[in-house]
Amino acid sequence: MSLTHTKFLLEHAQKHAYAVPAFNIHNLESVHCVLDTAKEMSSPVILAGTPSTYQYAGTAELVALVSAAARDRDMQVALHLDHHTSIDDIDTKIRAGIRSVMIDGSHESFVNNISITKRVVELCHRYGCSVEAELGQLVGQEDDLIIESVDEPYTDPMQAMEFASKTGIDSLAVAIGTAHGLYKSEPKLDFERLAAIAKVVSIPLVLHGASGVSADDVSRCVSMGITKVNVATELKIAYANTLKAVFENDPNVNDPRVYNIEAKKSMAQVIRQKIDICGSAGRL
Structure with missing residues (x-):
């Protein structure tokens, strides 16, 4: 089956x-x-990759791998461009078959973010490709994306309404107190802000930085209108920590078909937990 959009x-x-x-x-x-x-x-599930992931794996190779894996499992899968900033790069990747894009202009001024995002929407919609954008910024690190501090960390509800209307995006990532990577202390989410945004924005809302946020808080966000939950760091940690333990227990193991077994089980545990929290099980 071919790759699909997320709209x-x-x-x-x-x-x-x-x-x-x-x-x-x-x-x-x-x-x-x-x-x-x-x-x-x-x-339902979305597979996401930042620019460095596509550089590491190769765009054509990753498209071919995910397409083949989805076809073999008789699944419809969205392969998503996460936190992309270059319009030329996005153009190249949607021509390669990707149909889900996040344009991240959150580091720009509000006016420039609208302008950049609108251009991406015009490009992507010609290919039947859905577009997610972000308003407000998350601190922390996700792959090669590093943000130590921001002046306007939260999404303003009235700006969100204007942004969605002027750009024509299909979904909006909101900043309500989450962060990329590991949290140094328990995150405090602004649920009142989320409620205000959901009241004036009709398109689906997205939560970035869900790794490390409590199950109760994520579930509450979903109940208040979040329709896409991003998970990156927890999956990497589960894989890496288990892999390290396997090598420590058996330094002589050298077959990836063997040493990846337990690491994959650890990732699967995280995936099951997130699916349960999102309430997406049984939706296909």
Whole structure:
């Protein structure tokens, strides 16, 4: 099956009050693990990659891998461009077959963010490609994206309404107190702000930085209108920590078909938990 966009997935989630989990993938093992677990739980799923992931894996190779994996599992899968900033890069990747894009102009001024995002929407919609954008900024690190501090960390509800109207985006990532990477202290989410945004913005809303946020808080966000939940760091940590333990227990192991078994099980556990929290199990 061909790769799909996320517009229909997120609108269905919005209508039925659940969220679609979006997992950042980096290699064959993570692709297989996410799809196998989602298939097992009958959950829609989004596979996401930052620019450095596509550079690492190769865009054409990653498109071919995910397309083949989805076809073999008889699944409809969205391969997503996460935190992309270059319009030329986005153009190249949608021509390669990708149909879900996040243009990140959140580091720009409000006016410039609108201008850049509108150009991406005009490009992507010609190809039937859905577009997510971000208003407000998350601190922290996700792959090569590093933001130590920001002047306007939260999404303003009235600006969100104007932004969605002027750009024509399909979904909006909101900043309500989450962060990329690991949290140094327990995150305090601004639920009142989320409620205010959901009241004036009709398109699906997205939560970035969900790794490390409590299950109760994520579930509450979903109940208040979040339709896509991004998970990256927790998946990487589960894989890496288990892999390290395998080598420590057996320094002589050298077959990736063997030493990846337990690491994949750890990733699957995280994926199951996130699917349960999002309420997306059984939605296919």
